[in-house]
Structure formats: structure tokens, C-alpha cells
Amino acid sequence: MVGALPIIVRTELLAARNRLLKRNPARLVILAITLLVAGVFLGGGAFAIGATAGHFLPFALDTLLAAGFTGLSLLMLVVGFPTVIASLFVGRDLLQLVVAPVRNRDIFVARLMIAVTANLLLSFVLAAGVLGVGAGAGAPWFYFPMALLLIAVQVLVVTALQAILMTVILRWVPAKMARDVAAAVAGLTGAGLYLAWNLNLRKTFGRRGTAPDISNLASVVQRIDWLPTTWPGHALSSTLQGNTASALFWMLAALALAALLVATAELLYGRTLVLGLGVFGGTTTVWRRRKAVTGSRPAPQPSPRSGVGVQRAGSPYFAIARKDWLGFRRDVRRLTRLLPAMLLPLGYAAALSQPARNLSGFWSNVALVTFLSMFMSSALATPSIPSERRGFQLLRLAPLTMWHLLRAKVFIALPVVLATMLVFSVAVAVASKSGAIQLLELVIFGVWLAFGFVSISVSGGAIDPHFEATDDRRSVGVLGSLTSIGGSLGFSVISIGALALFLFGEQAAAGAGNLGPIPSTPAVGLAMILGGFLMVAAGCALVAVMLTFANARLRAFEGSISET
Amino acid sequence: MATPVSQAAPAVEARQLVKRYGTITAVDGVSFQARRGEIFGFLGANGAGKTTTLRMLCGLLRPTSGTALIDGIDIVAQPLPAKARLGYLDEEPFVHPHLTGREFLDFVADLYGMTRGPQREERKARLLNLFDLAQKDGELIGSYSHGMRQKIGLASLLIREPSVLLLDEPTNGLDPRSARLVKDLLEELAARGTTVLLSTHILEVAQALCRRVAIIDRGRIVAIGSMDELRVQTGSEGANLEDLFLKLTAGPESREMIERLLEGGS
Numbered sequence: 001m002v003g004a005l006p007i008i009v010r011t012e013l014l015a016a017r018n019r020l021l022k023r024n025p026a027r028l029v030i031l032a033i034t035l036l037v038a039g040v041f042l043g044g045g046a047f048a049i050g051a052t053a054g055h056f057l058p059f060a061l062d063t064l065l066a067a068g069f070t071g072l073s074l075l076m077l078v079v080g081f082p083t084v085i086a087s088l089f090v091g092r093d094l095l096q097l098v099v100a101p102v103r104n105r106d107i108f109v110a111r112l113m114i115a116v117t118a119n120l121l122l123s124f125v126l127a128a129g130v131l132g133v134g135a136g137a138g139a140p141w142f143y144f145p146m147a148l149l150l151i152a153v154q155v156l157v158v159t160a161l162q163a164i165l166m167t168v169i170l171r172w173v174p175a176k177m178a179r180d181v182a183a184a185v186a187g188l189t190g191a192g193l194y195l196a197w198n199l200n201l202r203k204t205f206g207r208r209g210t211a212p213d214i215s216n217l218a219s220v221v222q223r224i225d226w227l228p229t230t231w232p233g234h235a236l237s238s239t240l241q242g243n244t245a246s247a248l249f250w251m252l253a254a255l256a257l258a259a260l261l262v263a264t265a266e267l268l269y270g271r272t273l274v275l276g277l278g279v280f281g282g283t284t285t286v287w288r289r290r291k292a293v294t295g296s297r298p299a300p301q302p303s304p305r306s307g308v309g310v311q312r313a314g315s316p317y318f319a320i321a322r323k324d325w326l327g328f329r330r331d332v333r334r335l336t337r338l339l340p341a342m343l344l345p346l347g348y349a350a351a352l353s354q355p356a357r358n359l360s361g362f363w364s365n366v367a368l369v370t371f372l373s374m375f376m377s378s379a380l381a382t383p384s385i386p387s388e389r390r391g392f393q394l395l396r397l398a399p400l401t402m403w404h405l406l407r408a409k410v411f412i413a414l415p416v417v418l419a420t421m422l423v424f425s426v427a428v429a430v431a432s433k434s435g436a437i438q439l440l441e442l443v444i445f446g447v448w449l450a451f452g453f454v455s456i457s458v459s460g461g462a463i464d465p466h467f468e469a470t471d472d473r474r475s476v477g478v479l480g481s482l483t484s485i486g487g488s489l490g491f492s493v494i495s496i497g498a499l500a501l502f503l504f505g506e507q508a509a510a511g512a513g514n515l516g517p518i519p520s521t522p523a524v525g526l527a528m529i530l531g532g533f534l535m536v537a538a539g540c541a542l543v544a545v546m547l548t549f550a551n552a553r554l555r556a557f558e559g560s561i562s563e564t
Numbered sequence: 565m566a567t568p569v570s571q572a573a574p575a576v577e578a579r580q581l582v583k584r585y586g587t588i589t590a591v592d593g594v595s596f597q598a599r600r601g602e603i604f605g606f607l608g609a610n611g612a613g614k615t616t617t618l619r620m621l622c623g624l625l626r627p628t629s630g631t632a633l634i635d636g637i638d639i640v641a642q643p644l645p646a647k648a649r650l651g652y653l654d655e656e657p658f659v660h661p662h663l664t665g666r667e668f669l670d671f672v673a674d675l676y677g678m679t680r681g682p683q684r685e686e687r688k689a690r691l692l693n694l695f696d697l698a699q700k701d702g703e704l705i706g707s708y709s710h711g712m713r714q715k716i717g718l719a720s721l722l723i724r725e726p727s728v729l730l731l732d733e734p735t736n737g738l739d740p741r742s743a744r745l746v747k748d749l750l751e752e753l754a755a756r757g758t759t760v761l762l763s764t765h766i767l768e769v770a771q772a773l774c775r776r777v778a779i780i781d782r783g784r785i786v787a788i789g790s791m792d793e794l795r796v797q798t799g800s801e802g803a804n805l806e807d808l809f810l811k812l813t814a815g816p817e818s819r820e821m822i823e824r825l826l827e828g829g830s
Contacts, residue, residue, distance in 0.1 A: 100786075314674030323671050325661040330704065394658040396624055398675045399648040558625050 004102040008110035016092055030478060043128040050132025054240075059138060061240055065233035066225065067132065069154055072126040073229040076119040076158040082471060083118035083248065084162040085112045085182065104270035112262075114158065119155045127151050130236065142241050150232035150251065153258045156227070160261035168266035227258040228257050239557045270275055316400055323391075324384070360441075361432040366496060368428055370447045373421050374488050377453035381413040382484050385554070386465035386475035392557075402462075406547055409458045421446045445499055448539075452491045455543045460484020462550035467559070487546050491539055498535035505529035573636030574760035575600045575728050576621060581630035582644045583616050590616045592783035593630070594722040598761050598776075600727075605774030606763040607805075611814055614763045615655070618730050621761070622652035634728055641824040648676065651726035654731045657717025661706030665697045665716045668705055672720040682725075691719040694749075696742070710737040718746065729753070729760045735769060747773060769804040 020028065053064055088111050097107050127148060134143045166182060235250035385405065388395065395405055420433070425446050429439040464480030476484070477540045509525025518524060574597035583591040591613040598604035608614045619625040621632045623639045623646065632639045639646040650707070660668055669688045678684055692698040697717040700708070705716060714737050719739075721729060734750075735743040748771060750760050764770055770777055777790040787794055794808050795801055803811070 107650070313677050313679050314670075315676050316677065319671050319674030322674075323660060323663060323667075326667065327660065330662045390656070390658050391660050393624060393654070394660075394672070395675070396652075397622060397647060397652050398672075399677075400643040400675065401644070556626075 003107040004100075005110055008097065008102070008106065009113060012110065012114060019286060022082075027478065034478070039124075041060035042125055046125045046128035047135070050129035050134075052132075054136025054139075056136075058240075061133060061137065062234060062237035064068035065130065065237050066230035067233070068126055068129060069231075069233040070227060070229040072123060072151075073154060076122050076155065076195050077162065079122060079163055080119040080159070081182070084115045084159055085166060087115035087117075088163055089166065089273075094273075098527035100275060104116070104273060105266055107273065108266045108269045112163075112265075115163070116155050116159045119159055122154075123151050129538045133236075134240070137240050137241050143236065146239060146251065147236055148246075150254060153254055154229070154232055157254075157261055160265040163265040164261065165268055167265070167272040170272045221226035228254070231257070242257060316398070316404060317408045317411065320405070321412045324412055327387075362438050365428045365432055365434065365438075365442055366423070366445065366499065367423055369421060369442060370449060370492050370496065372424050373417060373446060373449040373453050374492060376417045376420055377413065377450070377457040378484065378488065379417055381409070381454045381457035382461040382480070383472040383475045384409040384413055385462045386467055386469065387472050389467050391467075391551050392467055396557075397466075402551045405554065406458060406462060406550060409462075410455050413454050413458065414450060417450045418447065421450050441499075441503075445495070449495055451491075452495065452539060452543050453488055456487040456546050457484050457490055459546035459550035460487065463546075464556075465554075465555050483546070483549075487542060491542055494535050494539045494542065498532045498539065501528045501535060505532060522559075568725035572597060573633070573743070575602070575635055576604070576730075576761050577631075577633040577636075578621060579631040579633070581612075581617060581620055581632060582628045583620060583625060584628045587721065589783055591627075592688075594780065594783070594785050595630075596778045596785060596788055598759050600759055601754050601757045602775055603750060603760045603762055603773045605770040605777030606761055607765075607767070607770055607777055607809060608763075612780045612813075614780055615732055616650070617780065618732055618761070622650060623647055623707055624652075638743050650728040650730060651721035651724070652660045652730045653714075653717050653721055653732060653734055655736060657713050659705045659713055659720075660718060663702055664701060664704055665692060665708075665719070666701055667724050668716060668718055673723055676724045678724055683766055687723055691722055694745070695719050695826070697785075711739060711742060711784065714738055715742060718749075722749075725758075728757060729758060730759060730763075733765065734762070734764045735764070735766060778814050779809060784823055786812045 008446070012117050029330045053379075054061065057064065088108075094107070094111070130147045130151065134147060138300060165185070169181050169185070231250050231254045235247050235254060238244075238250060259286035385392070390470035422443060426439065429442055460483045462480075462481045463483050466475050467474040468475055505516075505525045505528030507525070508520040509522045509527055511520050511522070514520075566801070569719065578594050578596050578599040581591055581673040582589065594613070594617050594636075596604075606614055606617070614623060620627045620630075621634070621639065623632075623643050626640060633692055634646040634650050637646040637649070660671065663671060666688060669691065673680075673684055673688075692701065696804055697715060697719065700712065703714065708716065714734065718734060732751075738746060747769065750762070754760055762770065762774060765787065776788070776790050777794070779786050779794075787797055789797065791805065791808075794805075794812075798811050799810055800808060800811060
């Protein structure tokens with residue numbers, strides 16, 4: 001069937017067009033504007049950074065380019081993995097292709113074109129940066145098409161590698177664990193990448209007001225110089241140095257590697273396609289809760305933990321909390337997807353907790369606690385309602401109001417955020433040698449933030465839930481994400497403002513404040529404290545508005561939720 | 565929750581229910597009543613509006629106009645007491661894949677505020693045994709077959725003994741033995757006073773179980789009544805439910821269509 005490939009590709013394009021057209025026109029416009037703004041800012045920023053480096057750091061271009069390509073490859077390896085799995089091993093349309101007289105090679109090539117999309121999107125930033133390097137360094141004209149070709153080749157290499165990785169996992173790992181192993185590999189690689197990146201970032205750009213210290217980055221790149229991910233970087237830096245033979249060598253090596261990996265992936269894919277569909281294309285892989293029971297057995301006896309002998313009414317709150325906890329514990333994929341998100345704020349906090357900031361120690365700690373609470377709430381609480389998936393209908397059928405559900409979700413996420421925030425507050429307070437009073441202030445502030453951020457994040461998820469999404473990261477729509485982020489940022493500003501008014505107001509009332517042109521008098525202090533209370537009221541109002549809006553949206557939900 | 569219920573009120577009542585999606589009218593003025601302890605059939609072709617009507621009756625969809633009453637309680641105006649009285653089983657039951665059958669039953673029981681204790685445990689064990697799910701006790705629902713999901717969905721309704729059951733294709737995917745079990749169970753429940761609104765494509769099941777049926781076609785009720793009443797309405801003496809259904813939802817004759825198709829192909 002020579003003609004199958006164009007037919008499959010044409011159908012995929014048609015399906016993509018239909019998916020786009022089905023969207024609300026307003027959302028399409030928002031998406032286009034977001035892409036445009038992100039393109040201009042990210043692309044423009046990356047181009048400017050590249051051009052600056054190309055002009056001012058000619059001695060470090062090989063290091064920077066090799067590190068850029070390696071960084072992109074790692075990012076693609078982690079972030080693009082779900083798309084590769086979804087494109088190559090998931091979908092009823094794939095089943096249709098398997099039963100049709102279509103060669104595996106055609107299926108592979110057609111699906112590979114979809115599988116590369118996420119990686120291609122990620123490569124856009126590097127492309128802008130690499131083109132910027134060329135512009136800054138005054139590269140010859142052929143540098144630019146060569147850079148784009150090498151980036152495309154790198155995308156292909158990583159995608160083929162991901163396909164090979166999946167086929168190996170499918171062949172060597174028991175089928176029912178394959179999905180979880182794949183997710184664990186991606187999650188742990190992502191977590192490792194974040195930490196390594198943050199540590200490197202600290203060492204390279206740690207000191208403010210001084211030039212970046214490239215030596216650390218250079219020593220890292222020297223150690224990984226043999227990695228094929230650095231080859232395109234070497235090819236481009238050789239071109240910039242005018243060493244055509246070396247550039248040709250590295251480029252041919254990169255092309256040969258890509259050809260080899262794609263051919264290997266195609267070969268292995270053909271042998272594991274059906275197995276992969278069995279694992280990924282069907283229902284969710286789940287474990288047995290305990291060892292399988294063989295043969296017939298008597299009627300199950302109530303377990304001692306199941307409340308026998310205890311006559312009390314069941315609580316919907318605890319029922320939802322227990323169900324969420326069990327679901328989290330048993331769904332390794334959700335955990336591994338959450339892992340990088342949980343490490344992100346910790347990594348950033350570590351990277352940002354630099355000494356010699358302009359802010360005093362206490363306010364630096366306030367900023368860190370705010371940042372951590374906001375990110376933790378966003379990671380944990382935002383998808384909490386959309387992650388109900390079809391189970392949401394069960395909750396709608398039950399004699400519960402949506403207020404009950406919102407409250408339940410807030411109280412489920414709150415302990416985790418509170419616990420993390422309290423541990424972190426104590427840690428930063430001890431590290432910065434803060435006194436007991438400052439620690440108490442920090443903890444009270446953190447508790448207030450946790451309540452606010454969790455409520456706002458839960459509301460954001462409820463405002464625009466995508467119950468059909470199989471991945472928590474895609475379970476909240478653009479509106480919900482923007483509302484959640486906007487609400488959280490607003491709440492941060494209000495909360496920090498209130499704290500500042502309380503603290504400085506107290507100092508002013510005592511006549512001990514150092515407020516620049518503002519006099520430190522009891523009247524000014526009182527006015528500032530009153531202003532603080534007004535800010536607190538504004539924070540409460542913001543949370544109340546978000547929850548009310550979320551409640552109204554959930555009550556009005558009428559969509560049918562297909563099998564997820 | 566303690567809303568008084570008039571025993572004279574029908575267990576399920578649809579009054580001029582309308583559901584529109586933009587310019588499309590999915591359900592157009594549907595009215596019927598199901599009496600207490602009755603198994604009422606709700607029949608229609610694919611896309612006729614059965615599931616939309618059921619979803620309006622159970623509160624998953626808000627009617628564009630009209631009223632849905634459960635035990636005389638308006639489900640839009642007083643959703644909580646109405647929902648506490650009914651159990652709805654979707655074509656694809658709403659279950660949680662990462663819970664075991666036993667845990668899921670506990671979840672539903674707690675959700676409806678059922679008292680924990682030996683009685684509840686005993687009922688849970690009996691239901692798991694009844695539906696042959698006891699030996700799957702350690703397995704998560706995500707690994708269940710479609711039929712088993714259907715069974716755990718039914719068990720989750722029965723654990724709390726609702727007075728009204730709205731069932732959308734309850735025998736879908738069940739093996740013959742389980743399908744028979746469900747039919748017997750529904751008859752027994754109806755005999756004990758539970759009202760069952762049964763939406764199904766399997767006309768033999770409807771004919772065997774339902775005292776009265778309503779037939780919906782393109783969003784409108786085209787006939788309602790007992791088998792005898794439907795025969796009188798259509799002037800088809802001795803016809804079975806399948807003949808009546810086809811007559812009432814008349815489209816092109818299938819034999820004629822098949823002949824045309826085969827002629828076109830040869």
C-alpha cells in the first residue's frame with residue numbers, strides 16, 4: 001500500500017483543522033494573541049541574548065551552543081515525552097490503521113510527524129537564540145539555514161530516541177508496569193534536570209552586578225562534550241570560526257546519527273506497535289491493591305478498619321478526601337507528573353535564596369514563602385476539581401452543593417501546602433537567623449497565604465475545568481489558568497501590602513519607624529494599620545469573588561464527559 | 565433534606581421538558597409520569613433524546629423549559645432532597661478507576677451520608693456477592709471489564725436504596741446470566757415500591773419488564789401507555805413491541821433500503 005502515508009497525513013491534518021475550528025472563536029483569538037505575544041517576547045528575548053553572547057563572548061560560543069543544544073534535548077526528552085507516547089502508541093485511530101493493510105513504516109512516519117510537534121515547539125526558543133548568536137557573531141549566510149536544519153535534526157533525534165526508549169520499556173518491562181515506568185523515567189529525568197539547572201544557574205549567574213561566570217558552565221560542557229547532543233553545537237561553532245572541514249564533519253555526524261536513530265526506531269516500533277497499543281491505547285493501567293485472590297473464596301468479611309460497630313454518619317468531605325488520597329497513591333503517573341512541579345518551586349527558591357540581596361532578610365523570606373505557597377497551591381489545588389474526570393458527574397448526582405465540593409477540595413489541598421510552607425518558613429527563618437517574633441510573623445503570614453492561594457487555585461480549576469483531559473497538566477483551560485495566576489498575583493500583592501502596613505504602622509505608632517518622608521507618629525501608624533485591615537478585607541473579598549465565580553461555573557456545568 | 569413527599573405525587577414526572585442547544589432542539593416538550601413501584605420503559609432510536617431527558621430528570625442537565633419532578637420535588641428548585649431520593653446509572657457508569665469495588669461503595673455511601681456500621685458492611689458484602697464482584701475485592705475498578713463496571717455501578721445505586729431508579733441501558737455489556745439477574749432484581753425492587761425508569765434499546769427487555777412505555781422520536785413523545793394501549797393507538801392488533809416501535813418511529817423500510825444498497829453495489 002504505497003499510497004497509505006499521504007492518506008494518513010491528510011486525515012491527520014483534516015482532524016487537526018476540525019479540532020481548531022470546533023473551538024470557540026474567542027478562544028482561538030486568545031490563543032493566537034498568546035502565541036504571538038509569547039513568540040515576540042520569548043523569541044525576541046532569546047534572539048537578543050544570543051546576539052549579545054555572539055558579539056561579546058566569541059571565546060565561549062562552542063560552550064554556549066553545545067550547552068544550548070544539550071539543554072534543549074533534555075527539555076524535549078522530558079516535556080515532549082507524553083506527546084510522543086500519545087502519538088505513537090495511543091488512539092483508536094491507530095487501532096484502525098493496525099487492522100488495515102497499511103505498512104508499519106507508513107504508520108511510523110505519519111505518526112512521527114505528529115510526535116515531533118511538541119519538541120518542535122520547544123525548539124523555537126533555541127532556534128531564536130542560535131540565530132541571534134549568528135547575527136551577533138557576524139556569521140556567513142549559510143550558518144542560518146544550517147542552524148535551522150541542525151535544530152530540526154536534533155528534534156528528530158530526540159523524538160526517535162523517545163520512541164526507542166518506549167519500545168525498549170515495552171519489551172523489557174511487564175506490560176502493566178510499562179506506563180508507570182515510562183512516566184517515572186520522564187518524571188525523574190525532569191526533576192534531575194530542574195535541580196541540575198538550578199544549581200548551575202546559581203553558580204553561573206549567582207553574583208549580582210558582575211559578569212556571568214562561564215567557567216562553571218564550560219567545565220560542565222567539557223565533561224559532556226562527547227554527547228551527541230553537543231554535535232550540532234560544534235558544527236555551528238566551527239562554521240562561526242571559519243573551520244569548514246570541522247563544521248562538515250560534525251554536521252554529517254549529526255545527520256548520520258539522526259538517520260540511524262530514526263531507522264532503529266522504525267524497526268523497533270514495528271515490533272512493539274501492537275504491544276504498545278495494548279498498554280497505552282486501552283484503559284488506564286492499574287495495579288491490584290493486594291495480591292490476587294485465587295479460586296473461590298467466602299464472602300468478604302468487613303475489614304476491621306471499615307467502621308464495623310461504629311454507628312456514625314458518613315461524611316462526604318472525608319469520602320472525597322479519602323478517594324483523592326487513594327487515587328493519588330495508586331496513580332503513579334499523577335505522582336510522577338507532579339514531582340517536577342513540586343521540585344520547581346523548591347529549585348527556584350534555592351536559586352533565589354541568595355545572600356546580599358537588596359531586601360532585608362525578613363522581607364526576602366516573605367517573598368520566598370509567598371512564592372513557594374503560590375506555586376505549591378497552583379500545582380496541587382488547581383487541577384483538584386478537573387481531576388475528578390467522569391467522577392464529577394457522580395458528585396453532581398449526589399445531594400451535595402458545589403459549595404460543598406469547593407470546600408472539600410480546599411481542605412484537602414490545604415494541609416499539604418501548609419505543612420510544606422511551615423517547614424520551609426522555619427528553615428529559612430533559621431537559615432537567616434531570624435528571631436522568634438519574626439518567625440511567628442512569617443508563619444502567620446504563611447498560613448494566611450496558604451488559605452488564600454489554595455482557595456484561589458481551586459477556584460481557577462473549577463472556573464475552566466477540562467474533565468476530559470487524561471493529564472492533570474492539561475486539565476485546566478486558558479481562562480482558568482489565567483484567572484488562577486491573576487488572582488494569586490493580586491492576592492500576593494494585597495497580602496504583602498497588608499503585612500507591610502501592619503509592620504511599618506506598628507513602628508510608626510511607636511515612633512520608631514524609618515519611613516522616609518512619612519512622619520512616624522501614632523496617627524500615621526494607626527492609619528497604616530487601618531489600611532492593613534482594609535487590605536486584608538480586600539484579600540478576603542478577592543477569595544470570596546473567586547469562590548463565588550467558581551461555584552456559579554460548576555453549577556452551570558452541563559457538558560457530558562466522555563470516557564477518560 | 566426532610567422535604568415532605570406527597571404519596572399521591574407520581575414518583576417521576578416530566579412536565580413539558582424542553583432542551584435546546586443553540587438552534588437544535590434535543591428534547592421538545594416531553595411529558596410523562598411514572599407511578600410508584602412501576603417499571604416504566606423509555607424507548608427511542610439513537611439520538612432521539614432519551615439520554616438528554618434522563619439527564620434532565622436526574623439534574624445533570626438544566627431544562628431550557630419545563631419541570632422535572634422526583635417524588636413531587638422539583639429537581640431544579642430543590643436539587644438536594646430530590647437527588648437524595650434517586651439513583652441514576654449512565655450508559656457508561658461514573659466510577660473511580662483507582663478505587664476497589666468495596667472502596668467505591670464506601671465512597672458512594674459516605675457521599676450520601678449513610679450511617680457507617682455493621683448493617684452497611686453487611687449490605688456491601690451482599691451486593692458484592694450478588695454481582696459476582698466479591699472475588700475481585702482486591703482489584704481496582706480500572707481493571708474491570710465493561711460488564712463489571714456496569715455491575716459495580718448498579719451496586720452503588722442499590723447500597724443506598726433510592727426510591728427512584730433512572731437506568732440508561734442497565735443491561736448493556738452484561739453476560740446473559742448477569743442480565744437476567746438485573747431483570748429479576750428490577751422486578752423485585754418494583755414489587756417493593758421502587759420506581760424504575762428504564763431506557764433501553766433492547767425491546768425484548770422492555771416488553772418483558774415494563775408495565776408502560778413511552779416512545780420518543782426526534783425529541784417528542786410519540787406514544788405512551790401499556791402494550792395494549794399502544795396497539796390500540798397504532799391499530800396493530802397482536803403486534804409486539806418491536807413492530808409497534810418501528811411503526812411509531814417510521815423511517816424508510818429497511819428491506820427496501822437493503823435492496824437499494826445491494827443493487828447499487830452490484
